[in-house]
Amino acid sequence: MSPLVSTICQFWSSSIGKKVVVALTGIVLVGFLAGHLAGNLLVYVGREATNDYAEFLMHLLHGAGIWIARAVLLTCFVLHIVATIQLTRSNRAARADAYEVKTSVRTTLSARVMIWSGLTILAFVIFHLLHFTVRIDQGLADLRDPLVDRHDTYGMVVRGFQNVPVSLFYIVALTLLCSHLSHGVASIFQTLGLRSKKTRGAIKVFSWIYAAIIWLGFISIPISIMLGLVHFD
Amino acid sequence: MNLTLKIWRQEGPDAKGQMQTVEARDIPEEASFLEMLDIVNERIIEEGGDPVQFDHDCREGICGTCSLTINGVPHGPDNGVTTCQLHMRKFRDGDTIWIEPFRAKAFPVVRDLVVDRSAFDRIIAAGGYISVRTGSAPDANGLPIEKDHADQSFDAATCIGCGACVAACPNASPMLFVGAKASHLNLLPQGKPELDIRVLAMVRQMDAEGFGNCTNHYECEGVCPKEISADVIARLNREYACASVKEGVA
Numbered sequence: 001m002s003p004l005v006s007t008i009c010q011f012w013s014s015s016i017g018k019k020v021v022v023a024l025t026g027i028v029l030v031g032f033l034a035g036h037l038a039g040n041l042l043v044y045v046g047r048e049a050t051n052d053y054a055e056f057l058m059h060l061l062h063g064a065g066i067w068i069a070r071a072v073l074l075t076c077f078v079l080h081i082v083a084t085i086q087l088t089r090s091n092r093a094a095r096a097d098a099y100e101v102k103t104s105v106r107t108t109l110s111a112r113v114m115i116w117s118g119l120t121i122l123a124f125v126i127f128h129l130l131h132f133t134v135r136i137d138q139g140l141a142d143l144r145d146p147l148v149d150r151h152d153t154y155g156m157v158v159r160g161f162q163n164v165p166v167s168l169f170y171i172v173a174l175t176l177l178c179s180h181l182s183h184g185v186a187s188i189f190q191t192l193g194l195r196s197k198k199t200r201g202a203i204k205v206f207s208w209i210y211a212a213i214i215w216l217g218f219i220s221i222p223i224s225i226m227l228g229l230v231h232f233d
Numbered sequence: 234m235n236l237t238l239k240i241w242r243q244e245g246p247d248a249k250g251q252m253q254t255v256e257a258r259d260i261p262e263e264a265s266f267l268e269m270l271d272i273v274n275e276r277i278i279e280e281g282g283d284p285v286q287f288d289h290d291c292r293e294g295i296c297g298t299c300s301l302t303i304n305g306v307p308h309g310p311d312n313g314v315t316t317c318q319l320h321m322r323k324f325r326d327g328d329t330i331w332i333e334p335f336r337a338k339a340f341p342v343v344r345d346l347v348v349d350r351s352a353f354d355r356i357i358a359a360g361g362y363i364s365v366r367t368g369s370a371p372d373a374n375g376l377p378i379e380k381d382h383a384d385q386s387f388d389a390a391t392c393i394g395c396g397a398c399v400a401a402c403p404n405a406s407p408m409l410f411v412g413a414k415a416s417h418l419n420l421l422p423q424g425k426p427e428l429d430i431r432v433l434a435m436v437r438q439m440d441a442e443g444f445g446n447c448t449n450h451y452e453c454e455g456v457c458p459k460e461i462s463a464d465v466i467a468r469l470n471r472e473y474a475c476a477s478v479k480e481g482v483a
Contacts, residue, residue: 094445103305193471
């Protein structure tokens with residue numbers, strides 16, 4: 001094994017190395033969320049803008065762009081999950097005997113439930129991909145834009161969120177995503193060594209604001225559709 | 234004051250432990266927590282029982298020997314003090330107090346409340362030192378050190394290696410200890426030449442000892458008797474990542 005490969009393996013097998021992988025992949029995923037939200041908010045502009053944007057994504061770099069993005073995201077997603085599950089297992093093993101009484105002094109609920117919010121988000125992402133990307137519901141897959149011959153992404157989103165149980169599931173999952181981000185975004189800075197006396201206050205505020213923007217932006221769409229503020233026609 | 238103590242009793246490293254209820258009568262509120270246990274132990278001995286074993290040494294809050302998780306908090310409810318500096322006036326007459334050892338796989342229980350913290354010694358032996366003679370104390374300002382770095386190094390150097398960070402962490406991670414011991418040397422000119430090999434060796438030893446890893450709960454800085462900031466963990470993370478890259482490409 002070459003020294004470089006050996007170092008990479010050693011880095012991955014170390015606790016800090018895995019956390020750095022979690023932080024770096026987290027940056028990609030957190031950045032993706034901002035881009036995804038910006039695109040989604042086009043439903044408030046209307047059908048043409050939403051469908052133009054969907055068409056733009058599908059034809060970016062002659063159709064290769066979206067697959068490159070998917071490959072990068074899938075790689076980051078898998079690395080993020082594998083590393084966190086391995087870290088969680090070693091953390092559980094590090095305290096074989098639990099305390100009879102344990103009192104928390106600093107930690108937050110979001111920090112304590114990271115693995116559970118993360119696994120729920122994993123289940124949600126699988127559902128979300130089947131719902132809007134693979135489109136297992138033929139009714140949503142067959143929708144056509146009434147003006148241009150193309151798939152009606154706008155109509156698919158509106159019809160999809162008019163289903164109240166589905167919308168409620170999205171809202172619950174996105175609330176857990178907000179919780180995950182409120183701890184995760186701040187943790188990126190700590191793990192990459194950017195937290196200090198000067199920056200720790202700003203990092204905490206930034207993390208909360210980022211999580212809140214992502215949460216409010218995403219849940220506003222199913223809520224607006226359920227309330228009839230965004231119509232199919 | 235009269236108290237009900239729920240104390241972890243365990244006859245040996247491989248024995249199964251359990252909580253035992255002990256009544257502590259007529260405890261003066263000016264007694265320290267360890268003096269309270271001394272009083273309880275004297276009575277147990279007078280009655281022919283086995284005294285509760287616990288670690289202690291200087292009883293001045295500087296040696297890092299005393300431990301105990303009191304009502305679920307390492308070193309108890311007072312801020313910035315070790316168990317030996319915790320006084321019974323922090324409790325109320327009639328209280329029930331839960332006393333357990335510092336729990337971690339890497340800190341095996343020796344007996345009752347005594348745990349083996351030699352994993353910390355092995356982490357220090359792996360890299361928590363400067364391997365050349367640095368001479369006696371240099372003349373003041375003979376070796377220019379940025380004030381901010383001197384202060385941060387001094388703050389890190391206040392770590393007494395008690396292990397409360399491990400005991401408080403939901404993951405039993407010692408990264409506040411390792412970060413403090415590394416920062417204390419890495420920030421100074423004498424420690425910089427060995428920075429990379431130091432952090433690589435200390436972190437690898439930390440992992441080998443079976444400790445967990447930091448997931449940023451910050452419980453450690455909340456219970457640290459020397460109130461060391463988790464910023465030292467951020468610095469350790471950064472230094473380890475940089476040292477790994479250098480090791481890979483050099």
